[in-house]
Amino acid sequence: MIVGSTGSGKTRFAMRLSQELKHFGAVVVLDWYGEYSDIADRAILVGSSDPVSIPIEDPLDAVFLLEEVLDLTSPQSYLLAKVLKKSKDVEHVVDLVEAYEPEARWEVETKASLARKLSLLLRYGKIFKVVSPSDIGKIDLLHRGRLTVFDLSNLKTLELKRLVALGTLNAVKYVKERGVIEGNVFTVVEEAHNVMARSKLLQRYLAEVRKLGVGLVVVTQSPAGLDYEVMNNTNIKIVKTLKSADDIVAISRSMNLNADVVSTINKLEHSEALVEAPSLSEPVVVELS
Ligand SMILES: Nc1ncnc2c1ncn2[C@@H]1O[C@H](COP(=O)(O)OP(=O)(O)O)[C@@H](O)[C@H]1O
Ligand SMILES: [Mg+2]
Structure with a gap:
């Protein structure tokens, strides 16, 4: 150090x-x-x-990484994990979250705030790419x-x-x-x-x-x-x-x-x-x- x-x-x-x-x-x-x-x-x-x-090895890696980078709340991380469990396409996670149909009332609010945070990074295709x-x-x-x-x-x-x-x-x-x-x-x-x-x-x-x-x-x-x-x-x-x-x-x-x-x-x-x-x-x- x-x-x-x-x-x-x-x-x-x-x-x-x-x-x-x-x-x-x-x-x-x-x-x-x-x-x-x-x-x-x-x-x-x-x-x-x-x-x-x-x-990124599995969707949980992506959740841990994004949780850290974007300072996600527990409900936001939970919802992100749920979305990525269905589709593993991390690079398009903003679209996946936006397309997600909330299954409970709390998810409506969380979905909006999560999408807002994710949009800070994930539309910048030139900067990084996710690889296996x-x-x-x-x-x-x-x-x-x-x-x-x-x-x-x-x-x-x-x-x-x-x-x-x-x-x-x-x-x-x-x-x-x-x-x-x-x-x-x-x-x-x-x-x-x-x-x-x-x-x-x-x-x-x-x-x-x-x-x-x-x-x-x-x-x-x-x-x-x-x-x-x-x-x-x-x-x-x-x-x-x-x-x-x-x-x-x-x-x-x-x-x-x-x-x-x-x-x-x-x-x-x-x-x-x-x-x-x-x-x-x-x-x-x-x-x-
Ligand atoms: N050992 C040294 N002797 C003389 N000047 C130094 C020395 N170390 C750093 N400097 C000068 O001090 C300034 C700040 O150094 P820098 O390494 O950028 O500091 P920091 O990364 O801690 O902000 C630079 O202009 C650098 O050239
Ligand atoms: Mg320095």
């Missing part, structure tokens, strides 16, 4: 790290603001290039020594960015699960608080991918806004300067820092970071070039 206030140098550090990690496996970057193109071996400008493949995980081998993304950047900066809504980010994380998981590529994969998630804030999906994901040899680099300005489980599940923490008291408290608690160390966090220079790693007996301040 790389944390720090805006402008503290997280992205610059994550870029250096990505270039190093290339020597140890494939690297995939979810580039929120379009800052990584210069170092990419392959940059995908999402929305302007070929649609990104989002693997068995076709995942055709997704030519991940090669050792390759740095693939998904540039999300062209996407207009948070929901679309989140969908592509979570969908790509899923793609990485399937590729590893099915042995499509050997070796490590490192996934760098920029502005991770937007992707992982309250993600039940991500908690499960973290537990699953660790076994598969997928490394996750979580970059965020807002440790307080990140799911506590996600934060505690990261082994190495690189703390750049933080200004907000809430964020300092969140990171200090998760790293179990003493008061002296805590008081240095808002005074770190651009080139400095407080680092915690399993190999260190206590956190140390390091100089980054």
Whole structure:
């Protein structure tokens, strides 16, 4: 995990790290603001290039994913699951919901609100396509020594960015699960608080991918806004300067820092970071070039 206030140098550090990690496996970057193109071996400008493949194994996967991305209520998720049980055509889920005949009074209202939320994403055919995980081998993304950047900066809504980010994380998981590529994969998630804030999906994901040899680099300005489980599940923490008291408290608690160390966090220079790693007996301040 790389944390720090805006402008503290997280992205610059994550870029250096990505270039190093290339020597140890494939690297995939979810580039929120379009800052990584210069170092990419392959940059995908999402929305302007070929649609990104989002693997969905069964309708329930789609429900979990959309629940997360669109912040669905329980009745909305339930109705979505019901609709997708009949037809598995996830790409046309907006039409399916619109064509659905409510069977109870509560479904009338829920159908309308669900359709409204879904229309935020699912009419954008060029941005993504739903694929079966068995076709995942055709997704030519991940090669050792390759740095693939998904540039999300062209996407207009948070929901679309989140969908592509979570969908790509899923793609990485399937590729590893099915042995499509050997070796490590490192996934760098920029502005991770937007992707992982309250993600039940991500908690499960973290537990699953660790076994598969997928490394996750979580970059965020807002440790307080990140799911506590996600934060505690990261082994190495690189703390750049933080200004907000809430964020300092969140990171200090998760790293179990003493008061002296805590008081240095808002005074770190651009080139400095407080680092915690399993190999260190206590956190140390390091100089980054
Ligand atoms: N180690 C450093 N030394 C000098 N300048 C740096 C360093 N790290 C970052 N910067 C500069 O600070 C600015 C913000 O860096 P950036 O990595 O984009 O921050 P963040 O991602 O935390 O918002 C950039 O102009 C960058 O060049
Ligand atoms: Mg940044």
